[in-house]
Amino acid sequence: SKGTYPYYMLKEIDEQPAVLRRLVQEYINEDGTFNFDPKLIDALKEADRLYIVAAGTSYHAGLVGKPIIEQIAQIPVEVELASEFGYHMPLLSKKPFFIYLSQSGETADSRQVLVETNKRGFPSLTLTNVEASTLSREADFTLLLKAGPEIAVASTKAYTAQITVETILAQALAVAKGLPSANDLDVKHQLGLAANGIQTIVDSKDDIEQLAHEFFANTRNAFYIGRGIDYWASLEAALKLKEVSYIQAEGFAAGELKHGTISLIEEGTPVAAIITDKETASHTRGNVQEVQARGAKTLKIVSEDLAQAGDQIIIPTLETVLSPLVSIVPTQLLAYYATLQRGYNVDQPRNLAKSVTVE
Numbered sequence: 001s002k003g004t005y006p007y008y009m010l011k012e013i014d015e016q017p018a019v020l021r022r023l024v025q026e027y028i029n030e031d032g033t034f035n036f037d038p039k040l041i042d043a044l045k046e047a048d049r050l051y052i053v054a055a056g057t058s059y060h061a062g063l064v065g066k067p068i069i070e071q072i073a074q075i076p077v078e079v080e081l082a083s084e085f086g087y088h089m090p091l092l093s094k095k096p097f098f099i100y101l102s103q104s105g106e107t108a109d110s111r112q113v114l115v116e117t118n119k120r121g122f123p124s125l126t127l128t129n130v131e132a133s134t135l136s137r138e139a140d141f142t143l144l145l146k147a148g149p150e151i152a153v154a155s156t157k158a159y160t161a162q163i164t165v166e167t168i169l170a171q172a173l174a175v176a177k178g179l180p181s182a183n184d185l186d187v188k189h190q191l192g193l194a195a196n197g198i199q200t201i202v203d204s205k206d207d208i209e210q211l212a213h214e215f216f217a218n219t220r221n222a223f224y225i226g227r228g229i230d231y232w233a234s235l236e237a238a239l240k241l242k243e244v245s246y247i248q249a250e251g252f253a254a255g256e257l258k259h260g261t262i263s264l265i266e267e268g269t270p271v272a273a274i275i276t277d278k279e280t281a282s283h284t285r286g287n288v289q290e291v292q293a294r295g296a297k298t299l300k301i302v303s304e305d306l307a308q309a310g311d312q313i314i315i316p317t318l319e320t321v322l323s324p325l326v327s328i329v330p331t332q333l334l335a336y337y338a339t340l341q342r343g344y345n346v347d348q349p350r351n352l353a354k355s356v357t358v359e
């Protein structure tokens with residue numbers, strides 16, 4: 001039930017710190033070892049490339065999973081849209097391993113690919129929130145997201161749960177492979193910081209509500225921009241906003257704007273930038289100035305270590321590759337409040353179903 005919450009979406013955004021802590025407890029033992037099926041880890045060790053297959057928000061969690069797994073476990077990862085991959089399968093590596101990300105475990109586009117990879121005898125893992133779901137039953141291995149039922153059509157806690165499980169799994173694989181760098185990143189500590197960080201953001205929801213009002217009122221379109229990991233977060237931020245508020249929102253690689261899309265910027269167009277990577281922060285800030293000079297209204301979501309006077313939303317600093325765990329949360333809240341201000345039912349946007357069981 002929603003309890004005292006007006007909508008499931010807000011409840012589910014608020015649950016994220018608890019979900020992260022639950023996943024750490026579930027998959028990391030007290031002594032720092034990991035609670036994964038050793039057969040799963042063996043199968044992953046044998047693979048020469050991982051293919052993540054998913055749709056929508058789960059696809060976006062896969063895009064973030066790629067640099068996480070590549071950095072921590074040192075194995076190449078490809079991320080594929082299920083609806084495309086089923087019909088346009090690229091040349092695969094010699095020993096592929098397939099990871100299906102799906103909150104519901106019922107997405108037909110993903111299932112269609114799983115049927116095909118099963119036919120070809122490739123090993124597979126499903127990361128899902130629903131035990132005994134179709135994708136879970138048909139894959140070799142399952143890891144549960146333990147996020148509790150996600151009722152709102154807009155996926156929120158499943159996204160952060162998927163990134164969390166990808167992170168822990170990457171670390172377990174790094175340790176199993178005996179990588180010298182396996183413990184460079186204290187994953188448990190980082191996930192603890194992320195949980196606390198999300199908590200501070202959801203505790204400041206009144207400020208974000210105010211910002212949503214100032215920033216998205218009376219607009220038909222909006223942009224989220226970022227580079228690298230912040231670009232992947234921007235794609236999810238834009239999907240969340242458009243899906244529930246019907247504002248036409250685009251997530252964009254900040255440096256690509258000037259190659260065409262900047263012509264859409266008019267007086268008052270909202271452009272939100274996500275800035276958590278110190279390598280590219282000054283470049284993205286430059287892009288913000290470019291759009292500002294063309295009349296855009298801008299909003300900066302910046303990690304603490306890179307914050308400057310005038311940045312509106314400051315988020316806790318994490319290892320860069322994990323930053324979407326926190327950077328996405330203000331964008332979920334912005335989408336939520338922009339929708340309420342427009343008077344729409346945020347839990348049930350038009351034309352959408354919670355799980356998409358047709359191809």
Ligand code: M6R
Binds near residue numbers: 058101102107155156
């Ligand atoms: O259940 P799944 O994770 O497989 O669903 C995939 C997409 O349909 C889903 O993420 C969709 O994009 C959400 N409505 C986004 O909020």
